[in-house]
Amino acid sequence: MTKFPHEQFAKEYLQELLSPLGEVETSKDVTAEVREIDIWFQPTSVDAGEYIESLGLLGKMAATPAIIEPFRNPVTAEGIFSCVVKLLNSRAELERRANREDRRLDERQLPMLWILTPTASELLLNSFGFLTPEESQGWGRGVYFLSEVWRVGLIAIHQLPRTPETIWLRMLGRGRVQQGAIAELTALPLDDSLRANALQLLYNLQANLQANTPTNTAGDDEDQELVMAIVPLFQQHLQDAEQKGIEQGIEQGIEQGIEQGIEQGQRLILESFLQVRFGDLDPLTLTFLRPISALPTAEFTMLLVQLSMLAIAQTDRQPVLNLLAASVLNNRFSASAQSEQELPVTLIPNLLGLSPENLSLLLSELPQLSLEDLMARLSERST
Structure with a gap:
């Protein structure tokens, strides 16, 4: 029996939701002191528009290769640094593979890091320079990004609007946020x-x-x-x-x-x-x-x-x-x-x-x- 039930739930839950869209690996090791990635996602499905739409915000995240790091407790500065190191190590590994195969690494193959945290203080977000995207990009409240070159996004789950588009991410929140998502889940059609x-x-x-x-x-x-x-x-x-x-x-x-x-x-x-x-x-x-x-x-x-x-x-x-x-x-x-x-x-x-x-x-x-x-x-x- 796992000693970390919430972490195990998050991995199995995201794997279940994302597997129709591509290859999903949980607990993936990367080199450099063997750091473990919680979720590694590689999109492969080219004809899943309806399913992607049903996932709402999570489906939008699945448009590109991604490293997804869900936190049960609010992420700390050390946690963010650790996630970024995993991203950089993964990128270096992809570049080494491309060099061995004598090909150029397509930027579209580079993963996006997504940090999922139940809450995030304004002080923490400002200290890293996380910014809210333009409204025209359609990400909505609760989604933050570092500058584009970093390819790092952070989702403060407690700030997400209570809409059908965010239910699958709010399921990974805490307290009333998670319980509210569970209540909405039970109201979905029986054949869903x-x-x-x-x-x-x-x-x-x-x-x-x-x-x-x-x-x-x-x-x-x-x-x-x-x-x-x-x-x-x-x-x-x-x-x-x-x-x-x-x-x-x-x-x-x-x-x-x-x-x-x-x-x-x-x-x-x-x-x-x-x-x-x-x-x-x-x-x-x-x-x-x-x-x-x-x-x-x-x-x-x-x-x-x-x-x-x-x-x-x-x-x-x-x-x-x-x-x-x-x-x-x-x-x-x-x-x-x-x-x-x-x-x-x-x-x-x-x-x-x-x-x-x-x-x-x-x-x-x-x-x-x-x-x-x-x-x-x-x-x-x-x-």
Whole structure:
């Protein structure tokens, strides 16, 4: 699990948005003490006008080769110097390559450095000589440049206007700026592929934030607020999956199509969430994917929230397995006449003591078993 969830989110997020337009490398090394570039972008697509337009300000940035350096915290003077060194080293590397190939380096091949910072003080901007571009150039508020020869731009995300053209960059802001962009993201059309991909990366970010929050501290207050802003998106994503399932069911003319669509959507969310949070899934965890995916939407959402709140070591799967097993058993027996009867304390340990094959078989038979039948089956297998 990454120790820097916001940085990882920024890299994956920008890679997802820019990959349709060209080649994207993250954590690219450059020579001279091996400095790592966060995002290296090389445009290759020549017929992506509509997609570029959908990215707004980010699409305009993608018109040329670019080094993109997103900062979670406000960039400092030292941070700007470090970024400029990466730019100069990259330029020198391109020039050496051109010399080896005995060709002239086209200026259009030179990268533009973009520094993305959540905030930037007027003192910092003035000390470097950052200037606002002419209004006719169409960059808008919050975008600054050094003199043209430097090929350096800085975006102060907190100054960006709250418009559709800036939403994809405001997602990399902090506090209310980022939360506002998340709210706007959820309002986009359900069939918007950028919306779906960004939501998935937000779920990954939430899982990483939870995994990096110690159990004995309150953690970063701003991170906690961000987690709480992301949690409701689980419910909306599930509703989207349910709606798609209903539409598929209508097209097929059968109720089974509706149920299958919902279950497939919930399974994709669950599997992706567990993999991001805990890494590769063991056979026992995989066995629970199918019955958990069949849970009612409200119960499924609550389970995801409970899983996201588990602050455990990546190698310790027992609390996760306990929670998955309890959800399946409670769903089966709480709605029956046995709802007033508490589940035996040994039930879950005995269930999880089965092999993945036996557990899978027993879970498939669970809808037809009473609580007494289940206990008897487990007793038989333990003897």
